[in-house]
Amino acid sequence: MGLFILRRLGVMIVTALCLTFIVFFLTNLYPNLEKLAKSQGNVRMSDEAVESFLDKRGYLDPMPVKFGRWLGVVPGWVTEAPDGTVTGRCFAKDTPPEQRPAFCGVLQGNWGQSTVFKDDVGSIVLERLGKTGKLMGFVLLVMVPASLIVGVLAGMREGSALDRSLSTFSIATTATPEYVSGVIFIAVFSSSAFGLKWFKGSARSAMEDITFENFTLPVLTIALYGMGYIARMTRASMTEVMTTQYIRTARLKGVSFGNIVLKHALRNALIAPFTVIMLQIPWLLNGVVIVETLFNYRGFGWVLVQAAGGNDIELLLAVSVVSVIVVLLTQLISDIGYVILNPRIRIS
Amino acid sequence: MEPLTWTGTLSGLNVAFFAVVVALALSVVARMFFAVFGPAAARPGVNSDGTLTGPVGVSGVLSKAVRYSFFALATLVLIYVLGGVILGTRAGIVGGLARNMLPVWIALIVLFAVSITFKRKLGLYGKLFDSTIGMIGFALVMFWVFTGIMGGAFDMLITHDPLSQFPGMKNKLPGTPLSGAGEQDYQWFLLGGDNLARDVFSRLIKGAWIVVKIAPMATLFAFMVGITLGLPAGYYSGRLDTFLSFLANLILAFPVILLFYLLVTPEIVATGIPNFMAAVLFAFPIIFCAVLLNARYFTQPALRTPLLIVVLGGLVWTYLALISNNGSIVANDSYRIPGLPAAVDWIDMGSGLLTVFVAVVFVNAPTVFRIVRGLALDIKTRDYVAAAQTRGEGPWYIMLWEILPNARGPLIVDFCLRIGYTTILLGTLGFFGLGLESESPDWGTTINSGRQLLSIYPHAAMAPAFALMTLVLGLNLLADGLREESLRD
Numbered sequence: 100m101g102l103f104i105l106r107r108l109g110v111m112i113v114t115a116l117c118l119t120f121i122v123f124f125l126t127n128l129y130p131n132l133e134k135l136a137k138s139q140g141n142v143r144m145s146d147e148a149v150e151s152f153l154d155k156r157g158y159l160d161p162m163p164v165k166f167g168r169w170l171g172v173v174p175g176w177v178t179e180a181p182d183g184t185v186t187g188r189c190f191a192k193d194t195p196p197e198q199r200p201a202f203c204g205v206l207q208g209n210w211g212q213s214t215v216f217k218d219d220v221g222s223i224v225l226e227r228l229g230k231t232g233k234l235m236g237f238v239l240l241v242m243v244p245a246s247l248i249v250g251v252l253a254g255m256r257e258g259s260a261l262d263r264s265l266s267t268f269s270i271a272t273t274a275t276p277e278y279v280s281g282v283i284f285i286a287v288f289s290s291s292a293f294g295l296k297w298f299k300g301s302a303r304s305a306m307e308d309i310t311f312e313n314f315t316l317p318v319l320t321i322a323l324y325g326m327g328y329i330a331r332m333t334r335a336s337m338t339e340v341m342t343t344q345y346i347r348t349a350r351l352k353g354v355s356f357g358n359i360v361l362k363h364a365l366r367n368a369l370i371a372p373f374t375v376i377m378l379q380i381p382w383l384l385n386g387v388v389i390v391e392t393l394f395n396y397r398g399f400g401w402v403l404v405q406a407a408g409g410n411d412i413e414l415l416l417a418v419s420v421v422s423v424i425v426v427l428l429t430q431l432i433s434d435i436g437y438v439i440l441n442p443r444i445r446i447s
Numbered sequence: 448m449e450p451l452t453w454t455g456t457l458s459g460l461n462v463a464f465f466a467v468v469v470a471l472a473l474s475v476v477a478r479m480f481f482a483v484f485g486p487a488a489a490r491p492g493v494n495s496d497g498t499l500t501g502p503v504g505v506s507g508v509l510s511k512a513v514r515y516s517f518f519a520l521a522t523l524v525l526i527y528v529l530g531g532v533i534l535g536t537r538a539g540i541v542g543g544l545a546r547n548m549l550p551v552w553i554a555l556i557v558l559f560a561v562s563i564t565f566k567r568k569l570g571l572y573g574k575l576f577d578s579t580i581g582m583i584g585f586a587l588v589m590f591w592v593f594t595g596i597m598g599g600a601f602d603m604l605i606t607h608d609p610l611s612q613f614p615g616m617k618n619k620l621p622g623t624p625l626s627g628a629g630e631q632d633y634q635w636f637l638l639g640g641d642n643l644a645r646d647v648f649s650r651l652i653k654g655a656w657i658v659v660k661i662a663p664m665a666t667l668f669a670f671m672v673g674i675t676l677g678l679p680a681g682y683y684s685g686r687l688d689t690f691l692s693f694l695a696n697l698i699l700a701f702p703v704i705l706l707f708y709l710l711v712t713p714e715i716v717a718t719g720i721p722n723f724m725a726a727v728l729f730a731f732p733i734i735f736c737a738v739l740l741n742a743r744y745f746t747q748p749a750l751r752t753p754l755l756i757v758v759l760g761g762l763v764w765t766y767l768a769l770i771s772n773n774g775s776i777v778a779n780d781s782y783r784i785p786g787l788p789a790a791v792d793w794i795d796m797g798s799g800l801l802t803v804f805v806a807v808v809f810v811n812a813p814t815v816f817r818i819v820r821g822l823a824l825d826i827k828t829r830d831y832v833a834a835a836q837t838r839g840e841g842p843w844y845i846m847l848w849e850i851l852p853n854a855r856g857p858l859i860v861d862f863c864l865r866i867g868y869t870t871i872l873l874g875t876l877g878f879f880g881l882g883l884e885s886e887s888p889d890w891g892t893t894i895n896s897g898r899q900l901l902s903i904y905p906h907a908a909m910a911p912a913f914a915l916m917t918l919v920l921g922l923n924l925l926a927d928g929l930r931e932e933s934l935r936d
Contacts, residue, residue: 283909389704
C-alpha cells in the first residue's frame with residue numbers, strides 16, 4: 100500500500116510538471132507575450148519597444164530556462180540598465196545587493212507576481228480558494244445527500260414507476276449545463292419579468308456574508324448538474340446489490356423491505372458512489388468557473404477567467420497547479436478509499 | 448397591429464392545459480411518495496376467472512392518474528400545434544411557431560411513419576421504436592436536426608435575417624409586431640428582439656445549424672482518434688498502454704475551460720498551433736480507414752489496391768480541404784505552409800470554426816480512448832479472439848474486425864451521450880466568448896449576450912437555453928433508449 104501511494108505520488112509530480120510546462124509553453128508564445136507587453140506598457144507600443152520591454156524582463160530567453168526560473172532551479176533574470184540601475188526577478192529595486200537571492204521560484208515558495216491584479220500570486224490564490232471552498236462545501240452538502248437518496252430510491256426497485264420517474268429526473272439534470280440552469284434560475288426566481296424575486300441573481304454580496312437569499316441559486320445551479328451523474332451511478336450500484344444472493348436470503352428470511360434496504364443493501368451499494376463523488380469534484384471546478392462568472396462571485400473560477408483573459412502567466416500557472424493537484428489528489432483518495440471500503444479488493 | 452398573446456384564439460384551452468399540468472405533477476409526486484412510504488409494489492389484481500387486471504389499490508389508482516394526465520397533456524399539446532398550423536398567428540405566438548415549423552413537423556411525421564412501418568428490418572435503429580423513452584429522445588433530436596438543416600442550410604424556417612438589426616425592436620417582448628414592416632415581411636418577432644434588436648427566433652434556428660454541423664462531426668473525429676489509439680493500447684498493453692494512458696490522463700487533468708482559454712484565443716490562433724493540431728487529429732480517420740480496409744483485404748490485392756486508392760484518395764482530399772484555408776494550412780506573419788488551392792478546397796471552414804472544432808475534438812478524444820481501451824482489455828480475453836489468434840490473423844485484423852464490432856453497443860450509446868456533451872462544450876465556448884464571432888447566432892454566444900439583461904428581459908437568453916436543454920435531453924434519452932434495447936437481446 101505504501102509503495103502504491105509513493106508510485107502514485109511520483110506520477111502525480113510528473114503529471115503536474117508536464118501540465119505546467121504545457122501551460123507555460125502556451126502562455127509564453129510570442130503573440131501572447133506581445134499582448135502582455137502591450138497591456139502592461141502601452142497599447143500603441145512599436146515592435147522594437149515590445150521587444151526591449153520583454154527582453155528587459157527576461158521573457159525572450161529560451162523556454163526551458165524560463166521554466167527553470169519559475170520552478171526555482173535556474174537563477175532569476177538580472178538586467179542592468181545603461182544608467183546603472185539593476186532590476187531582477189527575485190528582488191525589488193530598493194533591496195540591498197547583498198540580500199538579493201539568486202533563485203526565486205515555486206521551490207523557494209515564491210509563486211511570482213500577477214500582472215492583472217498587481218499582487219502576489221500566492222496570496223491571491225489562497226484568498227480566492229477560500230471563497231470557492233465555501234461554495235464547493237455548500238454544493239457538496241446539497242449534492243451528495245440528494246443524489247444518494249435519489250439513486251438509492253431509484254435503484255431499490257428496478258423498473259418500478261418510482262425508478263422511471265427518478266431516472267428521468269436524473270437524465271434531465273445531466274442534460275442541463277450550468278449556464279442553462281443558471282440562466283433559467285435567474286430569469287424565473289430573480290427577474291422582474293416573472294415577478295417572483297425570491298432570490299438574488301448575483302452572489303457578489305455572498306463574498307462577505309452568505310445568506311440564503313444570495314447563495315441558493317449558485318449552489319443549486321452547480322449541484323443540479325453534478326447530481327444526475329452520481330444518482331445514476333448510485334442507482335446502478337444499488338440495482339446490482341439488490342440482485343445478490345444475500346439480499347434474496349434476507350428476503351426469504353422475512354426481513355422487511357425497509358430493513359433490507361437500510362441494513363443490508365445500503366452499505367455495499369455506497370462503495371461505488373464514493374469513487375464517483377471523488378472523481379466528480381474536479382468536474383465541479385468547471386461548474387464553479389461558469390457559475391462564478393454568471394453570478395459574479397469572485398472566487399477561484401473567476402480568477403481563472405481573469406488570468407486567462409489577460410494572459411497573466413504566473414497566476415495561470417498557479418491556477419493550473421492547484422487544479423491539477425485537486426484532480427490527482429481526488430483520484431488518489433478515490434483509489435485508496437475504494438480499497439479501504441471494499442474488503443474484496445486488496446492491492447498486493 | 449396588436450402584439451400577439453401566447454396562444455391567441457386557443458387561449459380558452461389554457462385553463463385546461465394548466466389544470467392537466469398540475470394534475471400530472473401532483474400525481475407523479477403522489478406516486479413517488481406512495482412508492483417510498485406506502486406498502487410494497489403495486490400488484491396486478493386477480494379476477495375470479497383467473498385473468499389479471501391492472502394494478503389495484505392506491506398505487507394502481509395513482510399510476511392510472513399519471514398515465515391519463517400524461518395522455519391528456521400530450522393531446523392538448525397536439526391540439527395547440529395542429530391548431531397553430533391551421534390558424535397561424537391567430538393562435539398566438541405558439542400558433543405562429545407551429546406554422547413556421549410546418550416543414551419540420553412533416554419531416555418528423557414521415558420519418559416516424561417510415562421507421563415504425565419497417566422497424567423489424569432496421570436492426571438496432573428499428574428496436575429504438577419499441578422504447579417510449581428512446582422514441583421521445585429521437586423525436587427531440589430529429590426535431591433539432593431537421594430545424595438545423597432546413598433553417599440553416601436552406602434558409603427555410605427563419606422569419607427575418609438573423610444578423611440584421613431592426614430599428615425599434617430592441618429588447619422587445621415575444622410577439623411584438625415588427626415596426627415599419629413591409630408587405631412581404633413577416634409581421635412579428637415571434638420570440639422577441641435581443642439587445643441589438645435582432646430576431647431571437649431566427650437566431651435560434653441559425654444557432655441550431657451550427658450545433659448540428661459541428662457536434663456530430665467533432666464527436667466522430669474524437670471517436671476515430673480514441674479508437675485508433677485505444678484499441679492497440681488495450682490489445683498490446685505494456686509500455687504503449689502506459690505511455691498513451693499517461694497522455695490521456697494528462698489532458699483529462701486539465702480543467703476544460705483553462706484548456707479552451709489556452710487554445711482558442713486569437714493570439715494562439717496566430718501562432719498556428721490549432722492548425723497543426725488539426726493536421727494531426729484529422730489524420731486519424733485516414734489512418735483508421737486505411738488500416739481497417741488493409742487488414743481485411745490484404746490477402747486479395749486485386750480488390751484491396753483499387754479500394755484503398757479510391758477511399759484514401761477521397762479521404763485525403765477531404766482532409767486537405769478541411770485543414771487548408773485560403774490556399775494555405777498555416778499562414779502568419781513569419782511563415783506559411785501551402786495547402787490545397789482554393790479552387791479545389793470544397794470545405795469552407797473559417798479559422799475560428801476550425802479552432803473550435805479542434806478544441807472540442809481534443810477535449811473529447813482522451814475519454815473515448817479510455818472507454819475503448821477498457822473495452823479492448825475486456826474483449827481480448829474472449830474465446831473468439833483466441834480463435835482468431837490461433838487462425839493466425841494479424842493483430843490489426845483482430846482489433847478492428849473482431850474486437851471493435853463486439854464493442855459497438857457501449858460505443859454507440861456513448862456516441863449519443865458524447866454528442867450531447869459536445870453540444871454543452873460548444874455552448875461553454877460561446878458562453879465565454881471564445882472562438883466564434885460575437886454576432887454568431889450559436890446558442891452559447893446568444894446566452895452570453897443575453898445574460899447582461901437577464902433580470903429585465905430574460906427572453907433573449909431563455910430561448911437558446913431551452914433549445915440547448917431539449918437537444919441534450921433528447922440525446923441523453925436516445926442513449927438511454929438505445930442502451931435499454933441493446934441490452935435486451
